[in-house]
Amino acid sequence: MTQKTIRYGLIGTGMMGYEHINNLKLMPGAEIAGITDPVPQSIQLAQAFLGDELKDKAKVYPDRQAMLGDPNIDAVLISSPNFTHADVLRDAIASGKHVLCEKPLATTIEDVRDVSALAKRHKGVFWVGMEYRYMPPAARFIEEIAQGKIGRLQMLAIREHRFPFLKKVGDWNRFSKNTGGTMVEKCCHFFDLMRLIVKAKPVRVYCSGAMDVNHLDERYDGRVPDIIDNSYTIVDFDNGVRAMLDLCMFAEGSKNQEEIAAVGDSGKLEVFIPDGDLVFSPRRPKNPQTFHVAVDETALRAGTHHGASYYQHQAFLRAVRGEGPVEVGADDGYWAVVMGLAAERSAKERRAVEISELAL
Ligand SMILES: NC(=O)c1ccc[n+]([C@@H]2O[C@H](COP(=O)([O-])OP(=O)(O)OC[C@H]3O[C@@H](n4cnc5c(N)ncnc54)[C@H](O)[C@@H]3O)[C@@H](O)[C@H]2O)c1
Numbered sequence: 330m331t332q333k334t335i336r337y338g339l340i341g342t343g344m345m346g347y348e349h350i351n352n353l354k355l356m357p358g359a360e361i362a363g364i365t366d367p368v369p370q371s372i373q374l375a376q377a378f379l380g381d382e383l384k385d386k387a388k389v390y391p392d393r394q395a396m397l398g399d400p401n402i403d404a405v406l407i408s409s410p411n412f413t414h415a416d417v418l419r420d421a422i423a424s425g426k427h428v429l430c431e432k433p434l435a436t437t438i439e440d441v442r443d444v445s446a447l448a449k450r451h452k453g454v455f456w457v458g459m460e461y462r463y464m465p466p467a468a469r470f471i472e473e474i475a476q477g478k479i480g481r482l483q484m485l486a487i488r489e490h491r492f493p494f495l496k497k498v499g500d501w502n503r504f505s506k507n508t509g510g511t512m513v514e515k516c517c518h519f520f521d522l523m524r525l526i527v528k529a530k531p532v533r534v535y536c537s538g539a540m541d542v543n544h545l546d547e548r549y550d551g552r553v554p555d556i557i558d559n560s561y562t563i564v565d566f567d568n569g570v571r572a573m574l575d576l577c578m579f580a581e582g583s584k585n586q587e588e589i590a591a592v593g594d595s596g597k598l599e600v601f602i603p604d605g606d607l608v609f610s611p612r613r614p615k616n617p618q619t620f621h622v623a624v625d626e627t628a629l630r631a632g633t634h635h636g637a638s639y640y641q642h643q644a645f646l647r648a649v650r651g652e653g654p655v656e657v658g659a660d661d662g663y664w665a666v667v668m669g670l671a672a673e674r675s676a677k678e679r680r681a682v683e684i685s686e687l688a689l
Pocket residue numbers: 340341342343344345346365366367368371393407408409410411413431432433458459460461497498499514634
């Protein structure tokens with residue numbers, strides 16, 4: 330039986346928009362039926378990524394309202410800058426269409442409360458773009474811990490040592506006001522992973538961080554960027570598990586960009602990305618074992634997130650077709666932002682921040 334084609338509209342066609350285009354091109358039964366972006370150059374690049382054959386099928390809308398009012402669009406992908414998400418989401422949810430919104434859901438506590446509450450009542454699929462869950466080695470790591478490989482989880486350490494923030498259209502990512510701050514913008518991925526793995530509520534967050542190396546010489550209308558480029562964050566969960574995040578954004582020379590270690594009462598499991606290796610180290614007898622998780626070449630080539638966008642799109646499409654669950658919903662998006670905002674506040678005020686100060 331042939332499946333109904335799902336027609337996608339893209340709101341925001343910058344770097345992440347192109348990754349969505351490349352991945353949607355690989356999804357059977359997905360059609361890119363529309364694009365909208367206020368910057369003509371971004372539209373032209375999107376059309377180049379679509380290629381001659383697909384470009385004509387993708388209608389260019391003057392704004393999101395025009396796209397959202399068109400019954401020809403079934404699902405929208407929101408990949409505009411962070412500070413636009415809350416307003417775009419209010420319109421997208423009101424349209425009743427299926428929604429995949431890039432992280433973070435919003436940049437302020439007021440907005441994230443509002444849009445996540447709206448999203449919970451949304452009749453269509455509502456999905457938050459937490460790609461890191463879908464990197465195959467990370468997915469295997471998450472699964473192994475859930476299945477008890479290391480016994481009762483007690484400690485989780487996530488390290489991301491990577492390149493500085495890239496240039497964005499209009500340089501929006503240089504200021505915390507636009508992004509929510511690095512601990513929201515970038516680190517919401519890791520707070521999401523923590524919650525997913527620990528399966529408990531965060532209680533308090535302590536973050537020590539600052540902008541010490543990157544962007545110091547940059548000026549935008551005379552203003553100096555104000556985004557954290559290195560930090561240590563500790564999170565206490567209400568089941569007694571502690572987690573930490575070690576972020577460095579001037580470490581592009583690292584062999585691996587992400588390294589995650591989980592220790593339970595009977596063993597330890599580590600994962601290294603992009604190497605794709607997992608190392609299992611039982612306590613007794615001491616016998617560390619390494620195994621490799623390969624990523625499909627097609628998925629790897631379609632993006633810059635170790636194949637994650639490809640697998641996320643497959644899962645989103647299954648949910649839209651009613652063939653699978655929503656795997657990253659409004660609550661996940663809400664908590665990732667709350668934890669990020671708590672970390673930002675902690676770094677600024679140099680104190681541990683109780684989650685109860687922010688979450689309702
Ligand atoms: N999940 C991930 O791993 C991941 C990775 C990169 C970026 N992102 C997210 O994707 C989003 C876009 O990031 P990017 O790197 O593509 O940035 P970008 O600057 O490259 O692209 C953003 C595009 O949105 C357009 N835009 C601005 N205002 C708009 C509006 N009101 N409506 C529609 N389009 C608008 C801009 O003109 C630009 O073309 C951000 O929220 C970012 O956090 C997620």
